[in-house]
Amino acid sequence: MISVLVVDDTILYRKLVSDIIGGIPGVRVVGTASNGKIALSRIALLKPDLVTLDVEMPEMNGIEVLEAVKNAKLGTSFLMVSALTPRGAELSLRAIELGAMDVIAKPDGVAVGRDEFAVELKDRIAAFARKGEIRKILTRHESTGPGQPGQAEAGHAVAGKSAADQVVQAQGKSSIPVQRQSPVSRPQDGRSCEIVAIGISTGGPAALLQLIPDLPADLGIPVLVVQHMPPLFTASLANSLQTRGKLPVKEGENGETLKPGVVYLAPGGKHMRVDLGADAMTKILRVTDDPPENHCRPSVDYLFRSVARQYYGRALALVMTGMGDDGARGAGDIRKAGGEVLVQDEGSSVVWGMPGATVALGNADAVFPLGKLASEITTRARRP
Secondary structure (H helix, E strand, O other): OEEEEEEOOOHHHHHHHHHHHHOOOOEEEEEEEOOHHHHHHHHHHHOOOEEEEEOOOOOOOHHHHHHHHHHHOOOOEEEEEEOOOHHHHHHHHHHHHOOOOEEEEOOOOOOOOHHHHHHHHHHHHHHHHHHHHHHHHHHHHHHHOOOOHHHHHHHHHHHHOOHHHHHHHHHHOOOEEOOOOOOOOOOOOOOOOOEEEEEEOOOHHHHHHHHHHHOOOOOOOOEEEEEOOOOOHHHHHHHHHHHHOOOOEEEOOOOOEOOOOOEEEOOOOOEEEEEEOOOOOOEEEEEEOOOOEOOEOOOHHHHHHHHHHHOOOOEEEEEOOEOOOOOHHHHHHHHHOOOEEEEEOOOOOOOEOHHHHHHHOOOOOEEEOHHHHHHHHHHHHOOO
């Protein structure tokens, strides 16, 4: 049973979140708090597994709560619940830097409805529960030692590429060879890639805050990112990545020319794709209001298809942590066009939905832990 403490300064949201969580099997609300000071005392007393934490509160805001809990080493996980405001988005990204597992936007009746909020909240809690199961697998594996029954089971999991397989491989920091369903022609194998396209969702901000700063300043190719986030949040994420990394990071703008060594994030609530410019040679960005795909806008599949068309045999795609299967079919388009697809492993993903779906469809070339992806990108960008 997963215990959850609900923290929000508005009684309406405390009740809404509590009611949604109360309907999830295997999860129970053990208490609520109306401000950060009360939350700290109840975290110490109740020791909840997870805290849903409002960002902006009187007395003590969500950031101050996270800092206090971190200093006290209380060992609780946090899911941020933020209003769709520039200030809320900025604080939410700071919370993720401090270790919060993810952020979801409060329903406002316009950009985010209550039903959508309920789905997002349930999905994040399911992801948290899944990570708990993975930690149990790791604990069993570490406690058995060489030659013990538990390790034999883990070895069998490696062959079957199950959740345990991904965890064990991630511990070893090695890539996982992927069984593809059908061979794909690679007319330009061995050449350096000329673009990186990344699809990412649940758990993505924290993963990107590790990945992008690890890329070198002289990478020399554009990096396009679709992160499933609401409007305003992607702008804050771009600013945070810009200050932490070596590459310029910005939200993509309609009609702008792609430049090497720049990271472009699809704006929240908009699709982003690559098109040819007026000279039929220059690559430009298109930011559109086309219909959602896979219930997403921006959509990873939408971006990947365009990259496959415009960078035949010269594209590298990454499918990273995220709920659902957006990007799995687009990754197939990248590979059919002679490009390469890497996916983040389950052990380092908050949710192995998008990466797992890509592997299941036979559309991945290799699986790597998060900590190795930057070096893999750099290697492929610098091939002779």
